[in-house]
Amino acid sequence: MWSVFLLIIIGLGTGIAAWLFFIWSVKSGQYDDIEGPKYRMFDDKDEEK
Secondary structure (H helix, E strand, O other), rough: OOOHHHHHHHHHHHHHHHHHHHHHHHHHHOOOOOHHHHHHHHOOOOOOO
């Protein structure tokens, strides 16, 4: 019976950690520019030697 409680606690801890990580990533601006990277790969800027 203790193993069920231990698994529930581990599951809740993992879920809360994932939720906090998601909130941190949103607040740090990871999802601010979701369109830019796909256009940046088409920029052909050759470096001048």
